[in-house]
Structure formats: C-alpha cells, structure tokens
C-alpha cells in the first residue's frame with residue numbers, strides 16, 4: 737500500500753493535565769502517514785481519486801482546535817478515529833507531539849499505529 741503523509745501539522749489547542757494548561761492554548765504537532773492506493777489518482781491525474789491531504793488537514797485543524805483533551809493519548813485515538821472513519825483510511829501511523837512541553841527536550845508525545853496495512 738502507498739502512503740499519503742502530512743508532517744508537522746501545527747495546531748493550537750487546549751491540552752494537558754495541569755491547571756495552567758486548561759487556561760492557555762498550546763501548540764501540538766501532528767505527523768500522519770495514511771495508507772492509500774494511489775494508482776487510480778496517478779492514472780487519471782484527478783483529485784477525486786486521491787486521498788486529499790488538504791481536506792484531511794482542514795478537518796484536523798478544526799477537530800483538534802475545538803477539542804479540550806487532557807492527554808495526548810486521547811487526542812491521538814480520537815484523531816485516528818476521525819481519519820479512518822471519515823476518509824476511509826484502512827491503516828495509519830500518527831505522532832502527536834507537544835513542542836517544548838518538557839524542559840531539556842525538543843518535544844514529547846506518542847506514536848500510534850491503527851488498522852490493517
């Protein structure tokens with residue numbers, strides 16, 4: 737299976753377990769790999785047969801921007817569900833990072849894989 741990807745999609749949201757984190761929006765970064773057979777899009781040169789990464793990004797900017805999760809784990813599971821259900825993606829790998837959340841580290845977060853490749 738081929739991969740359509742989005743790297744370092746930065747979104748402002750409420751995320752975190754501490755009191756101060758419920759008051760201010762922070763940046764999260766999403767790296768997303770989505771399984772998709774690109775052959776029909778390549779053969780036709782027609783966006784209707786492509787997994788439209790702009791449409792996926794637009795949906796996630798809205799979904800994550802409106803959310804108020806406590807844990808990156810919950811955010812990752814919900815993002816994976818939205819992408820798989822709404823864009824008919826059979827498999828994905830998703831990294832959710834919080835840049836600057838841990839002193840001494842560039843970023844922290846989690847990586848998940850869901851579905852069948």
Ligand SMILES: Nc1nc2c(c(=O)[nH]1)N=C([C@H](O)[C@@H](O)CO)CN2
Nearest residue numbers: 752753754806807808809834837838
């Ligand atoms: N596994 C996780 N560990 C931690 C999380 C998290 O979401 N998952 N969150 C925090 C705090 O919100 C932290 O990011 C604040 O700097 C701590 N550990």
